Each structure stands twice: as structure tokens, then as C-alpha cells.
Amino acid sequence: MESLIGEVIDSYKIMSIIGRGGMGVVFKAMDMSLEKVVALKMIDPILARDENFLRRFQTEAKALAKLENPYIVTVYALRETEKGTFIVMEYVNPKNLSDWIKEKGAFSWQDCLLISKQLLNAIGYAHKVGVIHRDIKPSNILFTENKKVKVTDFGLAKVAQQTGASSTVAQMRAGTLHYMSPEQVKGLKNVDNRSDLYSLGMTIYEMLTGRVPFEKSDSEFTIQKQIVDGKIPSPLKFNTKIPKQFAKIISKSTENDPLKRYQNADEMIADLKDFEKKNLPSIDTASSEKTETIKQSENKKLNGKLIAISSGIAAVILVLLFVFRAQIFNLNPGSEKDVDTNPEDSAIVNKNLAFGKLDIISKPIQADVFVNDEFAGKTPIIIDSLKEGEIYIRASKEGFKPHSEKILIAGSEINYLNIALVPIEKVVESTLNLRAVPAGSIFIDDELIAGNSSNRISKTLGEGSFNIKFSHPEFGTKTTTVSLKDGDNKNLVCYFQQTINIQSINEDGEATWASIFINNENTELYTPREIQLGPGSYKIFVRKSGFKTVEDAAELKIEPSFSDKLIPLVFNLKKES
Incomplete structure (x- = not known):
């Protein structure tokens, strides 16, 4: 596909690749006849051999062609050429x-x-x-x-x-x-x-x-x-x-x-x-909920400040308000497509209203300022053409807590606002490392965070107490409460089984083999031996022909534990006379 860059296909000059998707490659291209930048979504030639896939691609184009909405990428045409089939679409900055x-x-x-x-x-x-x-x-x-x-x-x-x-x-x-x-x-x-x-x-x-x-x-x-x-x-x-x-x-x-x-x-x-x-504060009922209250000039905006109307202009001036929103979701004046035709988005200007000014400074400077949730610029800033009445001011800057308040605009007077932004305290997080042995499910405050896993699970948590539960389909559950402080890094392992080390020795103190019995059943295992036992009550003893076991059966109660215990059992064997 890179080989197409620089070529002209059906009056579209391929400029660069801007994306790859499941169906093919998206190119940035120039419509040579209209001198307009467009996007071409071209099907991968290998996939184009699949009739079902090609039909799916064409269906996409037809579906998209139905959509005429200012918030949906516009489809202009479907083209089939020697180089392949592609959709011609509106070009949009590829940042998503x-x-x-x-x-x-x-x-x-x-x-x-x-x-x-x-x-x-x-x-x-x-x-x-x-x-x-x-x-x-x-x-x-x-x-x-x-x-x-x-x-x-x-x-x-x-x-x-x-x-x-x-x-x-x-x-x-x-x-x-x-x-x-x-x-x-x-x-x-x-x-x-x-x-x-x-x-x-x-x-x-x-x-x-x-x-x-x-x-x-x-x-x-x-x-x-x-x-x-x-x-x-x-x-x-x-x-x-x-x-x-x-x-x-x-x-x-x-x-x-x-x-x-x-x-x-x-x-x-x-x-x-x-x-x-x-x-959010309501706006004067004479206007829609999105009435613009900030006069801006694109060609004369300097460092985010709005330039006031010259005082030498005569008494009555008809002001043309350009709808300009400088947030990531805002619209510029321009083509009809950029204007929301919904009546509630229409700006209504009452020329009989008095307008005031607002001079805003902040510490630190260069804070983003919003008036009635519309971006106005960065501090220090003077905002004019504000209607009489209450307005909602919000200031924000990365690393600081947002500041908001309501200001009453009265007549044509200048209002002053000095904002001191408060730094956001750096949050020191804590880490809790959890593991179930053998594999089990792990819950934090009744929320499943791992299912049937023996892997170590690390969770970043804030300061506080947390209810931890480990669950196993055969061995039951084990719960506890863990308290964390900022910066803590704690480990918690739940062992559903315990290790039993069983040995037998003769009269000379030497290790010897013997059959291991658990709950009166011969395990067909022999000492010395380590065995894993899950939760429950057990009677363990050993037997060897020709020998008498000195000790009685050992009685054990096994429960899930947060420590890896090793339980030793030693039985002495005495030769029968």
C-alpha cells in the first residue's frame, strides 16, 4: 500500500497513510478536481478477492452514505478502480x-x-x-x-x-x-x-x-x-x-x-x-441554553485575550457574534456543516441589553477560563460583551483544583476577579499483592479481581481498609481485612492446603520406611514423605510389619492459612519381640 503514495488514482492524489483498520488502509489524499483534502479508505487487495468481504465493504459505504450529521464523518463517494475499491470520505485530523x-x-x-x-x-x-x-x-x-x-x-x-x-x-x-x-x-x-x-x-x-x-x-x-x-x-x-x-x-x-x-x-x-x-447555571430565557456571551475575533485574538470595541465608535453598533468554541468539543464559524441546526443551539442577541466587562487574573497565570461552560481564553483575560445578570465562571489548570463561582454582571461596569488556584495534592498510592495457592478466586470488597488463578495479582489501591476473600471450589473460603496506608506495598498469599512431612525411625534412630494411613485408610504411600492436605480433620499414623508404632495416631485440623506451614510428624518404630 505504501507504493501508492504519490500516485493519482481516479483524480485523487495519494499523500500519506493515516491509518489501518480491519478492512484496509486509510489514505490522506488530494481531490485534484476540487483541490480538497479527503480520506480514502481502500480495501486490502488480498481481502478484495473474497466476494463476501467485498460485499461487506460495499455495504459499509451504503450505510455511511445514509448518514448526514455534523458529528459523523461524511462519505462522498464509492469508487472502483484498477488499483482497488475505496470509499472517499471527509478528512478529519487523525487524533482520536x-x-x-x-x-x-x-x-x-x-x-x-x-x-x-x-x-x-x-x-x-x-x-x-x-x-x-x-x-x-x-x-x-x-x-x-x-x-x-x-x-x-x-x-x-x-x-x-x-x-x-x-x-x-x-x-x-x-x-x-x-x-x-x-x-x-x-x-x-x-x-x-x-x-x-x-x-x-x-x-x-x-x-x-x-x-x-x-x-x-x-x-x-x-x-x-x-x-x-x-x-x-x-x-x-x-x-x-x-x-x-x-x-x-x-x-x-x-x-x-x-x-x-x-x-x-x-x-x-x-x-x-x-x-x-x-x-450547571441556567442562561437568560431570552437566549437558548447555548447563547454565546463572549465576543471573539479570530483574526485579532492575542494570547487568549479578547479585544474590546474601540471607545471612539458611535453610539449604536450592531455586533456580529462569531460562534467560536475553543474546547475540544467546540465549533468554529464557517461552513454550514459546522453550525448545529438544532434550535436549542441557536444564539439570540438582544441589542437592547446592557453589556459589561470582566477582568480575570489568576495565580498561577495561563489558567483556562470558561464562561457558562464556554471556553473564553487563558488568564490574564478581559471578557467583554457580557449581558447583565448572573454568569458561571470556571478556571482550570493542570496540577491544580478547578475553581468555579457565579458572578453578577451589572450594567456596563468593569468587574474584577482574582482567582488563586489550589495545587492538587499528589496522591501516594498503595499496592496489594494477592495470590491463591492452589489456584482460586480472589475478591476485594466483594468484587472479583481474579478467577481460578494462581498468579500473583497486584492491585493499586488508595488508603483505607479492604475486605479480602479467597475462594476455592473444593477447599472453601478464607477472608480477612487489610488496612493500607499511602505508599504501602503488602503481600498476602492464601494457602488452601498445608504440607505434612511424615517420617518414621527405628530404635537406632535411623530412618526407615513405613506405610502411611490417613483416617484409617492406607494411602499406599511410604515414609519419608511430604503430602498436601486441604481443609478438614485427619488422623495420621504409620504401620510396618514386624514393628510396633510407639506413638498414637496424630490428629490434625487443617484450615486455609495466610502462612505456608510445614507440619512435621515423626513416628518411632519398635521391633516386636
Whole structure:
């Protein structure tokens, strides 16, 4: 595929490879006729020999062509050439949500909220035209140069309206395990829109916490079992700063029973909007919930400051507000595609209102400032064209706790705000190393972290007390409580069996063989011998023809233990006269 770089195929000049997927290679290309950069998704020539696969690829193109939504990558054309079959698509910066999470970690819940609504807008729209994505995950969510969400790779889409086997995407278990719904893990054929909502919920879960709810050491079997039979822990487990209502929304979307999940995207959006209404300040009813209150000029923005209107301009000025959002989920002024046509997103400007200014400084400087959850720039900053009334200010900087407060804007006066950001205390984590011998299941606070494993399992935990349980199908359970302080590194091994060392000696003090009996049964083992015994009560003695055992039977009670005990038993044999 690299050999195609520099070639012109059907008026498209191949510039570079920007990605590889299950179906083929994605190129960055120039549409020579329109002088426009596009993306070409070309099927692998080897796979193209498979008629079923080629039919699946063409189905993908048809499914994508139905989708006309500002938050979904647009498909322009399907081309069949001497070099192969490819889809011509909108070119989007290849940096995806997965990259952002790896670089920045967890997003703020405010950012997650806005991104989530865009994603639900996209997925909900696709569902309404009969397309199910089937592979929603962070790496399939891109951001434009304007930092607007774009869902891509409907390569595993199933066209729900088409039921013939020849015209639908192959019924198969598809997707990436961490984000797969229980239905997909089970390999069910009738996967519907609720499966997408589960995968989207897991994606938002990772945005909120910076991780998936599985451990890196977990096997595929363990993960599949938790997805199908277990319960996904609340995102609060990994990020206690998430509002409980938001966490409940995510937990509902990731229920393993589809009937307990949101039944469609609109239901989930409604709950998110209800949460937003309760947790973010409302905006003047004369405007929509997203009315822009910050005047910005792209060509005159310097170091994030907004330039005030010159005082020499005459009395009445009609201000054109450019809709510009500089967060990762925001829109730039420009083409019609970049403008959300939803009425609730329309900005309404009342020219009769008085406008004020807000001068914000912070310590340290260069903090990100948001007004009514819209990015305004970095401190120090002067924001003008603010309507009279209460506004919500939020400032954030990496390494510091976010600061938020409400400010009352009155008339055209200048308001001043001095923000002192508080550093985030470095969290010193603790490690607990757990192991079951022989292989067993391990639980922390009733959550299964290892099933039927004898491997050492390391868990990073915070400070506190934790209930630990080891379980074995034959040898029962052993529980304890472990207290951890910051920086602790503790080891805990549960031994379900104990080692018994059995020896017999003659009158001269020399080792000699004898038959070993346990609970009056001949084991057909001989001394000297080490044996492993599980939990229970035992009577152990030895016998040898022509000899009398001096000691009575040894009585032992074996229980699971957190220490590897070696129990010695020595029997003296005396020759019979």
C-alpha cells in the first residue's frame, strides 16, 4: 500500500497513510478536481478477492452514505478502480479520543457532558435511519481542527432495515472487547441500538475515569465473564469527583441486561439534560441554553485575550457574534456543516441589553477560563460583551483544583476577579499483592479481581481498609481485612492446603520406611514423605510389619492459612519381640 503514495488514482492524489483498520488502509489524499483534502479508505487487495468481504465493504459505504450529521464523518463517494475499491470520505485530523485520554487522562465531567451529548446526537441519528455502529470506542471518535466530535468507522455497521444475509453485514461478534456489549460477547445475532448505547457508556466511563473498569492483568475470559455475568463498578470507584447523578446515568447505560439500559439515545440525552439543568447555571430565557456571551475575533485574538470595541465608535453598533468554541468539543464559524441546526443551539442577541466587562487574573497565570461552560481564553483575560445578570465562571489548570463561582454582571461596569488556584495534592498510592495457592478466586470488597488463578495479582489501591476473600471450589473460603496506608506495598498469599512431612525411625534412630494411613485408610504411600492436605480433620499414623508404632495416631485440623506451614510428624518404630 505504501507504493501508492504519490500516485493519482481516479483524480485523487495519494499523500500519506493515516491509518489501518480491519478492512484496509486509510489514505490522506488530494481531490485534484476540487483541490480538497479527503480520506480514502481502500480495501486490502488480498481481502478484495473474497466476494463476501467485498460485499461487506460495499455495504459499509451504503450505510455511511445514509448518514448526514455534523458529528459523523461524511462519505462522498464509492469508487472502483484498477488499483482497488475505496470509499472517499471527509478528512478529519487523525487524533482520536483514545489519544486524548492517553495524553491527558480523565476529562472533567463538564467536558464529558458536552462531548457525550454530541456523541448521542450522532449515534441517535444513525439509529433513526437504521444504522447500528457495533464498534463504538475511543479510537473511533475523532476531532476536527475546530475540535468538534466526529464518529467514524462504521465498518462493522449492521443495516437494521435489511435482513437478508447477502445484504447485511456479516452477523458476527465484532468490536473491541473492553467496549463490547454482553450481547456481542455472547455472539447474539440480533444486536440492536442498545448495544451501541452500552459501548458509548463504556467510552464515556473511560473519559470520566481515565481507564476502563477492567485490570490490565485480566484475561479475556475474565473480562468476558464480568461483562456477561458480573456488574460494571460505578465510575465513582475510580473518580470520586464525578457527580453521583452523572455516574448513575453511565451505570444505567452499561447494565448487562438490555432491558435495564436506556432503550434509545433520546432517553439518555434527556437524563443528561436533566443532570445539566441541575448542575450547571441556567442562561437568560431570552437566549437558548447555548447563547454565546463572549465576543471573539479570530483574526485579532492575542494570547487568549479578547479585544474590546474601540471607545471612539458611535453610539449604536450592531455586533456580529462569531460562534467560536475553543474546547475540544467546540465549533468554529464557517461552513454550514459546522453550525448545529438544532434550535436549542441557536444564539439570540438582544441589542437592547446592557453589556459589561470582566477582568480575570489568576495565580498561577495561563489558567483556562470558561464562561457558562464556554471556553473564553487563558488568564490574564478581559471578557467583554457580557449581558447583565448572573454568569458561571470556571478556571482550570493542570496540577491544580478547578475553581468555579457565579458572578453578577451589572450594567456596563468593569468587574474584577482574582482567582488563586489550589495545587492538587499528589496522591501516594498503595499496592496489594494477592495470590491463591492452589489456584482460586480472589475478591476485594466483594468484587472479583481474579478467577481460578494462581498468579500473583497486584492491585493499586488508595488508603483505607479492604475486605479480602479467597475462594476455592473444593477447599472453601478464607477472608480477612487489610488496612493500607499511602505508599504501602503488602503481600498476602492464601494457602488452601498445608504440607505434612511424615517420617518414621527405628530404635537406632535411623530412618526407615513405613506405610502411611490417613483416617484409617492406607494411602499406599511410604515414609519419608511430604503430602498436601486441604481443609478438614485427619488422623495420621504409620504401620510396618514386624514393628510396633510407639506413638498414637496424630490428629490434625487443617484450615486455609495466610502462612505456608510445614507440619512435621515423626513416628518411632519398635521391633516386636
